[in-house]
Amino acid sequence: MTGKGKRETGKVLLEVRDLHATVEGREILKGVDLTVKTGEVHAIMGPNGSGKSTLAQVLAGHPAYAVTAGQVLYEGKDLLAMAPEERAREGVFLAFQYPVAIRGITNAYFLRAAVNAIRRHKGVEELGPVEFMDALEEKLKVIGWDSSYLTRPVNEGFSGGEKKRNEILQLAVLDPKLAILDETDSGLDIDAVKTVAQTVVKLRRPDNASVLITHYYRILTHIAPDVVHVLAGGRIVKSGGKDLALELEEKGYDWLREAATVA
Amino acid sequence: MSSGIEAQVLQPYKYGFVTDIESETVPPGLNEDVIRLISQKKGEPEWMLEWRLRAYRNWLKMPEPHWANVQYGPIDYQAISYYAAPKRRPKLDSLDQVDPKLLETFEKLGIPIDERKRLAGVAVDAVFDSVSVATTFREELKKHGVIFCAISEAIREYPDLVQEYLGSVVPYNDNFFAALNSGVFTDGSFVYVPKGVRCPLELSTYFRINAESTGQFERTLIIADEGSYVSYLEGCSAPVRDENQLHAAVVELVALDRATIKYSTIQNWYPGDEEGRGGIFNFVTKRGACRGRGSKISWTQVETGSAITWKYPGCILQGDDSIGEFYSVAVTNHRQQADTGTKMIHMGKNTRSTIVSKGISAGRGQNTYRGLVKILKGAEHARNYSQCDSMLIGDKCGAHTFPYIDVRNSTATMEHEASTSKIGEDQIFYAKQRGLSAEDAVSMIVNGFCKEVFKELPMEFAVEAQRLLGISLEGSVG
Numbered sequence: 001m002t003g004k005g006k007r008e009t010g011k012v013l014l015e016v017r018d019l020h021a022t023v024e025g026r027e028i029l030k031g032v033d034l035t036v037k038t039g040e041v042h043a044i045m046g047p048n049g050s051g052k053s054t055l056a057q058v059l060a061g062h063p064a065y066a067v068t069a070g071q072v073l074y075e076g077k078d079l080l081a082m083a084p085e086e087r088a089r090e091g092v093f094l095a096f097q098y099p100v101a102i103r104g105i106t107n108a109y110f111l112r113a114a115v116n117a118i119r120r121h122k123g124v125e126e127l128g129p130v131e132f133m134d135a136l137e138e139k140l141k142v143i144g145w146d147s148s149y150l151t152r153p154v155n156e157g158f159s160g161g162e163k164k165r166n167e168i169l170q171l172a173v174l175d176p177k178l179a180i181l182d183e184t185d186s187g188l189d190i191d192a193v194k195t196v197a198q199t200v201v202k203l204r205r206p207d208n209a210s211v212l213i214t215h216y217y218r219i220l221t222h223i224a225p226d227v228v229h230v231l232a233g234g235r236i237v238k239s240g241g242k243d244l245a246l247e248l249e250e251k252g253y254d255w256l257r258e259a260a261t262v263a
Numbered sequence: 264m265s266s267g268i269e270a271q272v273l274q275p276y277k278y279g280f281v282t283d284i285e286s287e288t289v290p291p292g293l294n295e296d297v298i299r300l301i302s303q304k305k306g307e308p309e310w311m312l313e314w315r316l317r318a319y320r321n322w323l324k325m326p327e328p329h330w331a332n333v334q335y336g337p338i339d340y341q342a343i344s345y346y347a348a349p350k351r352r353p354k355l356d357s358l359d360q361v362d363p364k365l366l367e368t369f370e371k372l373g374i375p376i377d378e379r380k381r382l383a384g385v386a387v388d389a390v391f392d393s394v395s396v397a398t399t400f401r402e403e404l405k406k407h408g409v410i411f412c413a414i415s416e417a418i419r420e421y422p423d424l425v426q427e428y429l430g431s432v433v434p435y436n437d438n439f440f441a442a443l444n445s446g447v448f449t450d451g452s453f454v455y456v457p458k459g460v461r462c463p464l465e466l467s468t469y470f471r472i473n474a475e476s477t478g479q480f481e482r483t484l485i486i487a488d489e490g491s492y493v494s495y496l497e498g499c500s501a502p503v504r505d506e507n508q509l510h511a512a513v514v515e516l517v518a519l520d521r522a523t524i525k526y527s528t529i530q531n532w533y534p535g536d537e538e539g540r541g542g543i544f545n546f547v548t549k550r551g552a553c554r555g556r557g558s559k560i561s562w563t564q565v566e567t568g569s570a571i572t573w574k575y576p577g578c579i580l581q582g583d584d585s586i587g588e589f590y591s592v593a594v595t596n597h598r599q600q601a602d603t604g605t606k607m608i609h610m611g612k613n614t615r616s617t618i619v620s621k622g623i624s625a626g627r628g629q630n631t632y633r634g635l636v637k638i639l640k641g642a643e644h645a646r647n648y649s650q651c652d653s654m655l656i657g658d659k660c661g662a663h664t665f666p667y668i669d670v671r672n673s674t675a676t677m678e679h680e681a682s683t684s685k686i687g688e689d690q691i692f693y694a695k696q697r698g699l700s701a702e703d704a705v706s707m708i709v710n711g712f713c714k715e716v717f718k719e720l721p722m723e724f725a726v727e728a729q730r731l732l733g734i735s736l737e738g739s740v741g
Contacts, residue, residue: 060696063688088698100693103684104711110697113707117698153711170697 010037013178013209014059014079019070021058027068028054030234036178039206043220043245044213046231047253052213053097055231056182060094061087074178088114089121091177095167095184102154107166108133110154111173118174139173160187168199175203179210185219197222217249230256279503279533282368282473286392288347291476293340295319298446301346305415305449308422318435318445325439331602332631332663333571335507335544343509345447347392347474365391369469386411388452388468390481395450400464409462409493410455414482417453424455428486432515432552432579440511440546440573444480448513451481456491456522465721470499472532472543478509485515487522489555494525496724499532500568505541507570508533512547520555520582525563527720528576529728532568534735537626539598542570549576550606553585553614561588562605563719565728567735570599575633577606580614580642587616590716592728594735595628595660604634604665609642609675618649621713624660625736631663638675646676653683654712656705656736684712706733 014036021029028051036042046052058065059072061084072079079087102110116126127135133150140147145165155163164184171179181200185193197219200210212225220228220242228244229236230253237256238244248256289300298319302312327338349362369389386400388411395413404411410421418425435445452468472479487493499510510532516524526549535542545568551560562576578587589605607616622630630653638645653662664681686708694704710717710729717725 060692062692084692084695085698085700088696094696096693096696100687100690102690102694102708102711104714105707110694110707113699113703114694114697117700117703121698174697 010039010206010209012036012073013038013075014211015073016059017071017073019055019058019072020068021054022066022068023054023064028065028234029058031070032231032234032236034229034236036209036211038177038209039204040226041200041204041210041212041223043223043225043228044211044231045215045228045245045248050231051234052231053182056094056097056180056211056213059180060084060092085117089118093171093174093176093179095164095171095179095181097182097184097186099155099163099167101156101158103156105154106151107154107169108136108150111136111150111170114170114174136173140169145169161189161192164188164196165192168196172199172203177208179203179208181210181212181214183213183215185214185216190218193219194222217245220245232256278500278531280371282364284349284362284364284473286347286349286474288344288474288477291342291344293343293345293447297345301447301449304346304348305418307415307418310422310426311418314430314435315446318442319447321436322439322442322446325436325442327439331573331633332629332665333573333600333602335571335600338507338509338544340443342476343478344474344476345478345480346449347477348394349391365389365397368471368473386464386466388413388466390450390452390468390470392449392472392474392477392479395452404462404464407460407463408457409460410453411466412453414451414453414484415449417484421453421455424486425453425484428515428517429484430515432517432550433513433548438548441513441548444482444511444513444548447478448480448482451483451512452485453483454485454493454495456487456493458488459490460488461491462493465494465496467496467498470497472499472508472510476506476508478511480510481512483512483514485524485526486517487519487524487558489520489522492523494527494721496527496529496721498529503533503536503541507535507542507544509544510546510569512549514547514549514576516551516560518551518553518555518558518560518585521557522555523559523561524551525561526551526576527724528562528564528566529724529731530564530566530568530572531731534568534597534599535570537597539570542599543568544571545569545573546571547574549574550579551577551587552579552581553587553611554581555585556582556611557584558582559586559588561586561590561719563590563716564592564603565716565720565731566591566593566601566603567731569601572599572601572603574603575606575635577608577635578616579608579610580616580645581610582614583611584613585611586614588719589616589618589620590719591620592623592713592716592732593621593630594623594732595625595630596735597626597628599626600629602631602633604632606635607637607647609636609638609645609647612641612643613645614642615646616648618647618651619715620649620651621716622651622653622662623656623709623712623736624653624662625656627659629661629663631665633665633667635667635669636677637669638672638677640671642672642675644674644676645672647678649677649679651679651681652712653681654709655683655685702733705736709733709736
């Protein structure tokens with residue numbers, strides 16, 4: 001299961017080279033290398049505290065993280081030189097591990113603002129409320145969800161699972177080139193994991209790519225990643241096919257951690 | 264964490280221009296002669312002058328109150344000029360005679376007093392310094408029996424109504440600033456809506472301070488007779504000046520049986536610069552009496568301007584089944600200070616009141632909610648619901664809440680909710696990650712926070728309020 005040959009034809013979308021990053025002066029990423037091509041789905045696994053979420057936040061441009069060394073190219077451009085909103089408008093999407101609530105603003109309003117910010121950036125005409133709702137209804141049908149999410153305030157009073165699903169709804173609507181899902185499957189029941197996975201699969205195209213950060217093998221059974229990486233101690237210590245995930249499920253991370261220390 | 268949030272960029276106040284117009288200004292200082300002069304200029308009857316003098320003599324004996332959670336240097340009441348008026352005085356019933364400079368001024372402020380450029384369904388009274396310069400749609404309103412004119416005109420033309428109601432809600436000796444206003448008030452609006460009439464237009468007064476070293480002391484009186492309805496909106500602005508200017512207004516509302524008054528304010532006086540230089544001192548007394556059975560008074564305020572805001576629009580719920588409402592958004596950015604809230608005094612049976620207060624503090628702004636809910640002995644089954652929410656932007660500002668509750672009837676039902684939240688880097692980052700700019704993110708978060716209040720504003724003004732809020736907070740995050 002290595003991506004049905006897509007990997008051979010895809011263009012390099014994201015290239016991370018020797019990335020080092022700190023938070024509050026503590027070095028979390030200690031030289032990450034990662035290449036993602038269009039058409040691919042990558043999974044990043046690894047023990048708690050290995051730097052998975054830090055990698056996601058750094059790629060999205062969270063101001064609390066400082067990049068101390070290395071380079072990130074996105075479509076050949078210097079991603080780290082771009083402001084977070086610019087990265088988003090250029091097609092980088094992060095499904096947050098802990099999405100925040102915005103009181104009084106409906107999901108529909110928020111999504112339209114986001115869609116229009118991106119459209120403005122592309123020089124495409126903005127969508128009015130009616131056109132947007134029509135386009136949204138289409139999208140909802142494609143991913144098989146009802147519209148009750150739209151009239152609720154962004155993540156306000158949402159359960160953990162609803163928040164995660166809401167991230168996936170945003171992913172579907174914004175249709176990015178590079179989607180990074182930061183433990184979107186954590187805290188979801190089995191059915192919800194399946195729905196999330198199916199959505200990711202449905203959105204998969206030869207011109208986009210996804211990076212899934214996860215602790216669990218379960219979601220990968222639905223998605224079939226092209227590459228599985230193990231991030232440990234701030235570095236990618238092993239990469240392989242889908243089978244690597246299964247191996248991790250059985251053996252845990254300790255054997256890799258030891259390998260990393262030796263290396 | 265707060266590096267970006269703290270970026271302080273001074274947002275130029277967009278209404279800060281000065282109109283170059285010849286005006287007649289009395290020299291600074293306050294004494295009985297000045298009051299006599301004001302009264303004489305307004306062509307007032309003797310009873311009005313007597314009332315003013317009584318107020319002034321009381322004021323002399325009153326100490327300036329300092330219980331509010333605001334700090335400012337001493338106000339020199341003798342350094343203020345108490346009357347300023349454009350020299351070319353138009354006749355109020357003919358817009359053709361209004362000085363084109365004044366028309367232009369209000370045009371620039373987005374307040375067309377030319378009826379041909381009317382705002383849909385809104386009649387405007389434009390007050391420039393101490394005088395009303397134009398009131399639109401008087402004829403149309405007259406057809407319905409609605410009186411909408413400058414208060415100085417009402418004193419001459421409708422003395423019976425004015426004598427009956429002026430000072431009946433806010434007595435001339437009510438408090439220091441109300442007493443000062445009662446002595447020296449120069450203009451303001453008067454509204455009377457007769458029995459059973461639903462006022463066909465939104466009524467609006469726009470107050471503009473222009474002259475230097477002057478104070479503005481307007482007085483508004485609105486009477487809604489039995490079964491009538493009126494929606495009234497006031498707006499205000501002033502030029503950018505380094506000195507502080509005093510604004511001490513009084514607004515009185517009277518709602519008789521089953522009458523409803525909806526009073527909305529968009530307060531945008533000059534707030535001072537980012538170091539706290541200049542700005543309007545806004546000391547205002549606003550009170551409504553729900554005198555009749557089943558009457559209703561609803562206050563909605565959006566306070567974005569002024570260096571100091573001191574105001575507590577309240578309702579005296581005298582009539583059985585009467586309703587009082589207070590919806591407020593107060594924003595303090597840079598060095599602004601606001602101490603604002605409401606007073607709900609329940610006297611009648613089954614009286615109800617609702618308080619929704621949203622305070623937003625940014626920069627070094629200090630925002631205080633101060634509210635009193637009082638249930639008197641006879642107020643059987645009175646109900647109050649209060650909600651006070653504060654939002655902080657950055658870590659150098661402050662939010663304070665002082666809710667006073669005084670219940671003397673055991674059948675009362677009281678609910679109070681309060682919350683404090685902070686716009687964090689995470690919230691802004693989340694919105695940015697979806698492609699929104701920081702400014703749009705803040706504006707969205709703040710507007711979401713204020714939604715319950717904005718929905719109470721008349722449509723056209725809700726849009727204006729949202730825009731104004733965005734401007735007031737521009738530069739508060741990076």
